[in-house]
Amino acid sequence: MTATVTFTAGFARKYTAGVREFEVEAKNLRGVIRAMEEMFPGLGHTLEEETNVAINGELHETGYFQLVPPGAEVFFIPRIEGG
Numbered sequence: 001m002t003a004t005v006t007f008t009a010g011f012a013r014k015y016t017a018g019v020r021e022f023e024v025e026a027k028n029l030r031g032v033i034r035a036m037e038e039m040f041p042g043l044g045h046t047l048e049e050e051t052n053v054a055i056n057g058e059l060h061e062t063g064y065f066q067l068v069p070p071g072a073e074v075f076f077i078p079r080i081e082g083g
Helices: 009-015 029-039 043-050
Strands: 002-007 021-025 051-055 058-060 073-078
Touching: 002 009, 002 029, 009 073, 021 029, 029 043, 043 051
Parallel strands: 002 073
Antiparallel strands: 002 021, 051 058, 051 073
């Protein structure tokens, strides 16, 4: 099942050499994270710890078993930290 993964421009510059969009095969969010980790070692941990995710426009915590339907748009959003 193919999903489109999208990052913000700033996140992409920092972690994926500026590439913002990827096609990955995954059934759930954990599969998406693993696919990104395979392409960019170390990125999986960053996605788990530093982002939230929207799947088809619906915001979720970065949970491993969140289903990713075929053709889904998965958008990773850097968390905003405040003090």
